[in-house]
Amino acid sequence: MSESTTEMTGTMIDPVTGEIIDQKDLAERLLAQAKEQGVSLVGPGGLLNQLTKNVLETALEAELTEHLGHDHGQTPIAANMRNGTRVKTVLTEIGPVQIEVPRDRDGSFEPVIVPKRKRRLDGIDQIVLSLSARGLTTGEIVAHFEEVYGAKVSKDTISKITEKVAGELAEWSSRPLDPLYPVLFVDAIVVKVRDGQVRNTPFYVVMGVTVNGERDILGIWAGDGAEGARFWLQVFSELKNRGVEDVLIGSL
Template identity: 65%
Template sequence: MLSSDRGRPGRAHGPCGAALEGEITDHLGHDKHDPAGRGAGNSRNGSRAKTVLTDVGPVEISVPRDRDGSFEPKIVRKRQRRLSSVDEMVISLAAKGLTIGEISAYLAKVYGAEVSKQAISTITDKVLEGMAEWQNRPLDAVYPVIFIDAVHVKLRDGQVANRPIYLAMAVTVDGERDILGLWAGDGGEGATFWLHVLTEIKNRGVGDALMVVCDGLKGLPQAIETI
């Protein structure tokens, strides 16, 4: 999501950039390349690079522009120079099932940004699109280590309840941590579920892992060997 190497800014990808795209879509009233925008009087006009400080160091983000200069982003304001984990915050709020109104109120409280409910709806739609792209992105051919496990978090699906989130995390050949994917469950999953997860990881390009670290769930080692 946000990454930074020492001495140079990283680039912001995924939900943060998608949120800005959602904002300008809401501002203009039409999506990129939408025929409805022809002759509308205002349209996208490229983007500009902006470096902001984050919890992981300086990050360069791409801020979309419009032709008449009336677009003023709320998530990353024009003169804002610090960004405090907006991508994690938006994913967290969406994953916990907050309503559009609750997300709007949270942004207002944390950032002082008065974002309309329609704008929040557009932004979260873009975020979900970015999450889907991330979840299905191609993976490396080989990982020295892959860790698979489940963590329990509170999610709201009608009511708040503890739900397991199944996690596959790897260490790359460059020694960097990479989250391969996240899958929500209902708690009744077993080794067969992990078989599907591992098959998905394989289908996304992983050919081998030198070590897979897991718990003692019955049938899990066999599922790993099978894939």
């Protein structure tokens, strides 16, 4: 069965037996068993928490097996071998999950799924950025995580996430551009911005169509709703300084 067919039918194939697994049926059986045993769906000891723990630990064990070159219990083909586990709590989209991370004897194992010294999965960064973009303060985001996920996230962690993205955005905003864009579009979107108080702010998006027919956002500039000649001179001067030499058609 092809991957597209598998996705459409809502089934997946067991890589060991080759049998088709009905995901809906599996979910229903898991929910029924959890209900029978009095296990909640969410929360520290909930079904989703346990499933996430099992998936992460299985993936980590598979990574270590590939790193060592032998399965658990097999005779090592090199001096390095398994050396127990260490407990680690990672913050996920369903809350904190405590997992056991396998270790190797010489300490050369570098997990990819849950990297060393990393205590939150990438999805958490997206949640923080989404909440920040909606105007929530650092304190409000911290309170949101504690209320919704039962997880304590420090203000320092929230600030580091937003600062990292701010740095990446600054780098993107100053990147070199192509010398020629056959078509240039300028449009505006209105976003709520917290600046002492929440207010509607227009952001002007300049998008260019390359000579290969691809669309590329060249930059985004914040305005105040009363943009004049000086504002647009600044925008187009910046585009020129970043490498744009000619535009054939412009559309506002």
